[in-house]
Amino acid sequence: MALIDKLVLDVDPLRTSREFRYIFTARVVSLFGLGFLVVAVPLQVYRLTGSTAQVAAVSAVLGVTTFAATFVGGVLADRYDRRRVIAVARGTAGVAFAVLALNAFLPDPKMWVVYVAAVIDGACGGISATALMAVTPSLLPREKMAAAGALMALTGDLGAMVGPALGGVVIAAGGVGVAYALAAFTTAVTTFCITRLPSLPPTHVADESPLRSVLSGFRYASGNRVIGGVLVCGFVTMLLAGWSVLVPEYATEVLGAGPSVVGLLYTAPAVGAVIGSLTSGWTGHLRRSGQVVFLLMAVSAAGLVGAGLTATVAVALLGLAAHGFGDALTDIVRYATVQKHTPDEYRGRIAAVWAAQVTAGASVGAVVAGAVAALVPISAALPAYGAVGLVITALLWATWRTLRRLDEGTSLERVA
Incomplete structure (x- = not known):
């Protein structure tokens, strides 16, 4: 029973902190609303223009706006009341979504409105996500950071799985205008x-x-060997984030x-990530968190290698699920x-640097994956891509002594 308790997702932050419950609820509601936008925006743009290039634009x-705004959000969060920064950002985004809804209901919707809303959404999203990460440690004790990270990761994974699916149903039933209106409503709930x-x-x-x-x-x-090491490890996870293009x-x-089957392959890492989050209770009891980060990074990369070394769909799905499992747990331990x-x-x-890594991850990873695919046959591209991650992980483990030797039961000075 004790072993099960250590494995199961730790929900103590939700039980013990009223403030964290508000943040958790806000994030869950927001992610579902944003899931509607993931489907509605590209669908409307394509209907209006008939151009995939416009969708990409x-x-x-x-x-780009989100990436730039993360750094603005970091400065604002370290200068002003973080609650106000988040509330103003989300409230402004909600107004933009309401305008998108009104535009969609017009007989002749305007593309320039979509572009302006994309800029506002990117700016508000980058600012609010950064400030939100800075808030959490103020609400919970130090030993509950892994549990908080796991709960936040779980909401993201479930939102990615369920939100777009619900968005498709909503659009099929009522059109993109209804999806935008629901996104505005959920954002209002988040702001409240x-x-x-x-x-x-x-x-200070x-x-x-x-x-x-x-x-x-x-x-x-860069001067803190623990934080710097964790962020460098995050860059490696960025490099592995482009698997989807292969x-x-x-x-x-x-x-x-x-x-x-392509749909199942895209879903498999999210399933693995959800399993990782649901079984993350043990991450709150770690002492050698640096060693665990390197181990989980290796699991994530090895999953891609395993998926690429087979011509069997079931094995490929297991490999990609293992990648998602390791990736989710890596993020939880790094976050804590x-x-x-x-x-x-x-x-x-x-938090801004962290958020920038997340925002840029898929783009940077896609470039790396594309480069690998250009150099080797597709049959070898996925395992080669994962092998790159394994090699870099091994090099970091060998050279980043401070993170490798980090013991949460000792002071930083003793491991530096």
Whole structure:
């Protein structure tokens, strides 16, 4: 029974912290609303323009704006009341979604409205996500950071699985305008939940310009061997995030499979990630968290290798599920380690670096995966891609002594 308790997802943060319950509820509701947008925006753009390039352009505008806004959010979160920063950002995004709904109901919807809304959504999303990460350590004890990370990861994984599916049903029944209206409504609920939090100002505000503030955050991260090491490990997980671009050709040429199997291959990592989050209770009791980060990174990369070394669909699905499992647990342990070792006055800016990695991950990984596919046959591309991750993980383990020797039961000075 004790072993089961250690494995099962730790929900203590939800039981013990009213404020964390508000954040959790806000995130769950928000992710479902954003899931509607994932389907509605590209579908409307394609209907209006008949151009896949336009769909890609809107996506690129959203991604670039989000990436830039994460750093703005980091500065704001380290200067102003974090509750207010999140509430204003989400409230503004909700107005943009309402405008999208009104535009969609017009006889002749305008594309420029979609582009403006993409800029606003990207800016608000980058700012609010960064500030939200900076808030969590203020609400929970240090030993509950892994549990908080697991709960947040679970909401993201479930949102990615269920939100777009519900969005498709909503659009089929009522059109994209209804989906936009529901996204605006869920964002209003999210904003209300955030306003129920207490005031959450940073404990110390540096007297420096915004640009210097961003640079000082980078200097602190690079100078701290624990935080810097965790963020470098995050860069490796970024490199592995582009596996999805290999799937269509791999499924066709190696597995001899059709669209239904392609859908399952895309879903498998999310299933593994959910299993990882649900069995993450043990992550809250770690001492050698650095060693565990490296081990889980190896599991994630090895899953891609295993998926690519087979022509059997079932084995490929298991390999991709193992990749998602290792990736989710890696993020949970890294999240907890960063939160435990970041002083309050730097939390916003360190969260910005974290969020920027997440935002840029799929794009950077896609470039790396594409380069691998250009160098080797598709039958070898997926295992070669995973092998790159294994080699880099091994090199980091061998060279990053501080993270490898990190013991949460000792002081940083003893492992530095």
